[in-house]
Amino acid sequence: MKKFTLCVISILAIYMGLAGGQSRKPGLTLVERTQHLTDMYRNKAVLRFNSNKFKDYVKGTPRNYSMIVMFTALAPQRQCLICRHASDEYQIVSNSFKQTQGSSKKLYFAMVDFDEGSDVFQMMRLNTAPVFMHFPPKGKPQRADTMDISRVGVSAEEIAKWIVDRTDVQIHVMRPPNYLGTVAAIVLFGLVAGFLYLRRNNLDFLYNKSMWGMTAVFFCLTMISGQMWNHIRGPPFLHQGQNGQIAYIHGSSQGQFVVETYIIMVLNAAVVIGIILLTEAAKGKKDSKQTKIMAVTGLILVSVFFSLLLSIFRMKTQGYPYRLLFD
Structure with a gap:
């Protein structure tokens, strides 16, 4: 009777172990992780991650790529005055990299918003935004892997320079053309020309x-x-x-x-x-x-x-x- 009981307990333990193993979600392999990132990267230069995607693609191992992550708070109620400007500059860097490097599998750009991944902020012990961090292919981020924006600012050129220091990946920043200055100059020139034309009979003020x-x-x-x-x-x-x-x-x-x-x-x-x-x-x-x-x-x-x-x-x-x- 004892032997029968032990056999039943063993069979139940094996069954429960197999069932538990089937319910545990296996992690992504390196090939799957890289392929998923490449597919997402075709549509967006900056990938928006929630807590699950952050754990899968940034913290998950193994990795053979570097990940630049911007932690931000873009919601208006957060009243982050610099976040929007930093996000625009970050987008310029990522677009420049995508245009020059194509679908490179060495470096990816991501963003984690506080309202979409507050637990990520707690995990990384962050109490401010924006923060730029580099996650290397192996090991944990070091102190230098966090960009010191209080010293260098958040311009696209400074972000690209910091990325070169951390990853040795050269990024030529290409800003989109801004025609606002040209239009403003043309309008100003037109106003001045029109004013001089109207005052063409009395230009003594030019000698003031x-x-x-x-x-x-x-x-x-x-x-x-x-x-x-x-x-x-x-x-x-x-x-x-x-x-x-x-x-x-x-x-x-x-x-x-x-x-x-x-x-x-x-x-x-x-x-x-x-x-x-x-x-x-x-x-x-x-x-x-x-x-x-x-x-x-x-x-x-x-x-x-x-x-x-x-x-x-x-x-x-x-x-x-x-x-x-x-x-």
């Missing part, structure tokens, strides 16, 4: 020195504030840190934010106004009281706002030893 002087000063302030750099690099408007704090000044001398250029322009304008007041006071064409007011006001403007400019320069250039009024 004050108007040309203000135009030249505004042009100089625009150029030295970094507007041309913004036009070329396309930096974000500002940056939201990991703890939710907002950074208006870039922490490196190699980058800047759009709002930073406006701040620099205002500070430089205040210094220019101060110098103009000091110059007018030095001419002595006003009475003594007005001259003193202009001189004191100009001195305060130059001292305070130039000190602020120097302080920002010290913040962006580590090791710069000089300051005026502020640290």
Whole structure:
């Protein structure tokens, strides 16, 4: 009876083991994983992953390809100011890679949105967005596999440079043509030409020195504030840190934010106004009281706002030893 009972228990254990093995979902093989990615990559340059796809194609093994993943939060209610801009730049990089490399099986681009894979954020211990991470073919991501966007920004050129450092895959960034600047220039030229035509009998204002002087000063302030750099690099408007704090000044001398250029322009304008007041006071064409007011006001403007400019320069250039009024 004991032998019979043991035989029955053994048969049941074997049956339950087989049943359990049949219910366990086997993982994807390397060939299946690569083929699925290639098929998806034909339709989209950036693959959108939820938690299941992330585990299958990014964390799953074996892998013989690198995966660049952008963790983001694009939903309007998340109020991620930089996420949309970062997503556009990331799309430019992935499209450039797809156009130059074709359906390469060495590198893939993916995106995980917080609302589609919040458990992935918990798995990767992420509490901010956007984050760019490189997942190598073998091993776990190292510290350098996370892009330091607080230092270099999120421009397509910087993303491509970081990818080259991590994967040795060269990506020539090809931005789509932007005809907005050309159209704006044509419209502006047309308005100026039409205005001159209407005022063709009275063009004395063209000899107004004050108007040309203000135009030249505004042009100089625009150029030295970094507007041309913004036009070329396309930096974000500002940056939201990991703890939710907002950074208006870039922490490196190699980058800047759009709002930073406006701040620099205002500070430089205040210094220019101060110098103009000091110059007018030095001419002595006003009475003594007005001259003193202009001189004191100009001195305060130059001292305070130039000190602020120097302080920002010290913040962006580590090791710069000089300051005026502020640290």
